[in-house]
Amino acid sequence: MKRLMRTMMMAGLAAGLLGGVAPAMAQDRGPRNFDPEEFRQRMMERVREELEITDDNEWRAIEPLVNKVFEARRELMGGRGFFGRPRRAGADGGPGRGPAFGQPSPEQEALNRAIESKASASELKAALAKYREARKAREEALRKAQEDLRKVLTVRQEAIAVANGWLD
DSSP states (O other), X not given: OHHHHHHHHHHHHHHHHHSTHHHHHHHOOTTTTOOHHHHHHHHHHHHHHHTTOOOHHHHHHHHXXXXXXXXXXXXXXXXXXXXXXXXXXXXXXXXXXXXXXXXXXXXXXXXXXXXXXXXXHHHHXXXXXXXXXXXXXXXXXXHHHHHHHHHHSOHHHHHHHXXXXXXX
C-alpha cells in the first residue's frame, strides 16, 4: 500500500511539475520562492537514483525518454482535477477550480462549454466525439513514449519503472 501511495504521489508531482503550472510559476515564484526548474532537476535526479543509473552517458540517453513519458502523461491528464474530474468553468465563466495537471485541452474546453451552455444532445455528442478522439491520440502518444523508454532500459530498470508507475 505504501508503494502504491508513493507511486501516486510521484506521478502527481511529475504531472504537476511538467504541467502548465511550471511556466506560470517560473515568472512568479510565489511566497515560497518555488523554482520549477530546480524541482524538475531534483525529480530527474530521483528518477536517475531509482533506476540505479551511475553512468552519465547512459543517463543522457535515458533522461529525454523519461521526460517524454512524463510530458505525455501530463498531456493525457491535462485539465483534469483530482480524482480524474474534468475542470469545469466557474459561475462567472472563469476557469473555475484550478487545474491539478496543467491546462485543459481545446477539446476539453469545448466539451466544458457545451456542458455549461446546456447544448443540445447532437452538439454534446459532437463535442464528446472530438474529446474522445483527442484523448485516444494522447493515450497513443503516452504508449509510444513508454515503449521508447522501455527499449533502452534493462529488465531491472523496467521493473523499477513499472513499480513506480512510469511504465505500464
